[in-house]
Amino acid sequence: MTRKTDPLVYSSIREAILVTGIWLAAAIWSISVCYTMGYHRATDDLKLVLGFPDWVFWGIVIPWSTCTVVSIVFGLIFVRDGDLGKDIEDADDLGLGG
Amino acid sequence: MNALTQFVTASNILAADAAAPPSVGWGAMTMLILFIAGSMCIGVFANMTTQKGGFMKGFFLGNRGLGAWALALTATIQSGGTFMGFPSLVYSHGWIVALWIGSYMVVPITGFGILGKRLAQLSRRTGAITVPDLFRTRFNSPALGFTCTLFILLYLSFMMFAQFKAGAIVIQLAWPNGGELSLSEDAVSVSETRYHIGLIVFAVTVVGYTLMGGFLAAVWTDLFQSLLMFVGVVILLVASLNAAGGLENATRVSVANTGPGFATGPGFIADGSSHEFLPLSLAISFFVVWIWGGVGAPAGLVRLMASQNTSVIRRSIYLLSIYNMGIYLPLIVICVCGRALIPSLDGKTDQIIPRMAIMTTSHWPGGSFVAGLILAAPFGAVMATVSSYLVVLSSGVVRDIYQRFIAPNADRNQLRRAAWGTMIVAGLISVAVSWYPVTYLQAFIVFSTSGAAATFLVPALMACYWRRATTAGIFASMISGAMTVLVLYLIGILNLLPHQAIGAATGFRPWYLWGFDPLIWGILVSGTSGILISLMTMPMDEELISRMFDEQPEAP
Structure with a gap:
């Protein structure tokens, strides 16, 4: 049976x-x-x-601000919440990879 | 007359003031002792909290319960380097270090936005407690998990050595009425004794509370110190600007104290040689190193795995953005003021922040206590970093070696004893290595950051986002990335090729192929080999891939 890719994978x-x-934009x-x-x-x-x-002000202080x-807007508006799924009950065993 | 030279007189006055070593009263040591006691209490409280549920998930992952503040202020890369190595570079090379650290403006958004949600999901689907756990299950390969463990032990050990030195220096400087700010020859032997006592006190404290509380103790102490650090930096910023007569004056005086290179690129070099601290190639490199080094750092990956839900990750982005803005630019300003106030540190440039804290508050009523508060911030940063590395190291040894190869059916007490034993041995080794401290703390941190990122970044991206990635491809990616960085560092350290007059002046430096940091080459080689080998080998089992990537049916 073919399953659909989890929506959280797409949004991530x-x-x-x-x-x-x-x-990349900040670096450039x-x-x-x-x-x-x-x-x-x-220096004269x-x-x-x-x-x-002046080069620190325009090249670092302004882009940093x-x-x-941008980060605040990104965190508040753009990032989509999703279900992370259930964890295994007892992690003292070796988990799924044991 | 050059506009800068008119400030030389002011510079001389400030320099004369700085030359007289201020007395460090009991306040600084009192605050440190309070901080140590507070950390121990956190350890005890964390210990009580982790009693619920299984030992492994509680002790090593805090039962995946990290909230936004804890994740935001603890998951990235503040460490001893933030208060020792980085300020040392600003003091030594000037304003150009603002560009060197400039990529931190996007660390919050990249640190949580690239892997955060998907890694947290994948760790739940695999039941992973550690990074090697995650790779082992995602690719169904015990050998891959074991390889991850070995790499993590290698890199985190390097990071730990650097941190222990930083912790010992803070206690050394906070010694009551010890005259540690004097740079006289007579002070050297006494100073060494205090360094060693500081090293032992630091090691006992940090290993002690981590033993008690594990991951949660590391995280909560980290959160506690992060808030303290913010307060400390704000106070020190005001004190430094006040002492230096404002930023404009500080910039001009520091240029007069050094040379024109202090305010321009590629940075000031004390011996006047043609050495370039930050040529264009390295400026580009560090925009890659700090960002992708942060994304691929094993200790950071574990914090993401421990986050409560996606809302926590989302809120962490903007909390950390605001916090970083208030820490890094002010630290640069403080160190520029430092160069104006203290024209020379005679090779002890790592001590600029502790010295500024003590010197600028010495005339305040209760100044010693304020200095102690400021000193507690770097001490806390170092403790929190070491604590988190101890947890990751210990989890690697206990989960990925002890539990898998030695005692698969170990009970809670056996697992706890194994974790404690690992932490104590790691602490002892770190003390032994730090007994004769290395110069230039930051170089060790840069090596470890580059090495870990070259090893784990591309494999983590492939594990999270590429269905076609195979075990062989991940092996190739990890080993080729690690070897590229290692070879370039060995060429530089052993002087196998002609000396390059760029970068930080230290014996522990890589070979910069075409002027770029080894991490750039490490990521390129790691990515290329990972993709090619994956495409050349058989795809992974479709059922396994579906379990990692597809919507899962509701449990009945």
Whole structure:
């Protein structure tokens, strides 16, 4: 008999793909901004924003704040709850793999 | 005149202030003793809670009852490195370490969002208590489970060694009126004695409460210290900014104390050589290392397996996001202030946070107690990390070696004795290895993180999401990933190829193939071999796969 794939497997895959995209976007933003604005730069023209070097502010502080907001929205709205299933009763035995 | 040089005078004033070693009163030690006593109470309480049900699931997995706060604040990678190794790098190399650690902005969402729900489901379907348990049952292979156990023992041992050193240093620095902040030669032998006493006290404490309460003791202490850490960091942030005259001043003075590289990439190098701390290739690497290293870390996988339900995992994402934002950026700011206030630490850069805690509060009424509160945070972080590693190590030995190969019918008391014996032996070995401490704590942590992730990340993803994955494919993926990282580290440590002037300056460093961290290569090799070998071998039994992936009929 052919069974249907558990819906939790599908929702997990969908969320994992989206999370990987968010990680990639954050990496591209941070690394490119920090590298272009902050590497091999003369300190004479270095500007400070709220005490942070400007490349740290735009390349780390801002994306970090953005990612925090995105994570909150992701956790509150996007992630779908599901049934994790029942656990085995007595785990002092060797379980299903014993 | 260069805008930076006008702050040199201010720098000299602050440096002169820092040079006089402040007295560490009884408050710091009192707070640490209170913290130790609190942890012991948690151990006793956890012990009572785990009496219900079977020993294995209670002691090693907390009866799968973790709530959102416990999961959020304990499942990821705060450790001794957070308060010792990482601050040491900021102090040594400057603002560039913000990019080095920058990927932590997505750690909460990746740590729970990539494997969380599916791993929690799979662990219930397999009845797994440990990570090797899960692989053994998912692929119906005892040999695969045993291989996982060996890898976990190897990597977690490395992590433990680093943590013991950090714990001992905190007690050493909190010694009442011990003048440990003095960098004079006379202090060295006394200092060593206190380090050794600190090491023993730390080991007895952490092994003691973990013996009593197992997984729950580790988790609850972790939660307790995480909240304490947050409070400690906030207080220290305010104290540091106040002492340094604001962040802008701290940045300018620290640049004046060091050089232009402190505020620009690829980072400040003290000896003025052409060494680059964080070239572009390593900046990219660390966005991979911290994220995928966290996703594939065995101790983190176990916490996910212990989560109560999917709602807990979901809430953990935003709780940890807010928490991380309040910890890591402030720590960087504190260490930049530290470089402004203490121009040189004479090779003891691991001590910047404890020194800042003691120094910036020394003039406050009851400052010693406030310093103690701040010092208790790193101490707690280290204790919680060691505790969780002890549980994972012990579960590996008891579940995957003792119960499977030596005493399959062991009763509750026998299992408990085996768990205790393993933890005591692991503690003794860690004390012996940490007796003469290694420099640069972070290098050990990076090695273990890279190695564990290269071994477990791709296999965990394949186990969770790919029906066509086979036992042979998982074996290939694990071994090839681990060997890639190991070989690249051995080439670097044994100096088999010409020295590369990049990365942290330590003898314990890998060979960066084309400038990238070994984990990148480890994941690539692990993924390629896992997929190819799976496709070249016979598919797994369809009934087994269906039990892991498909909707299950309701029990009658």
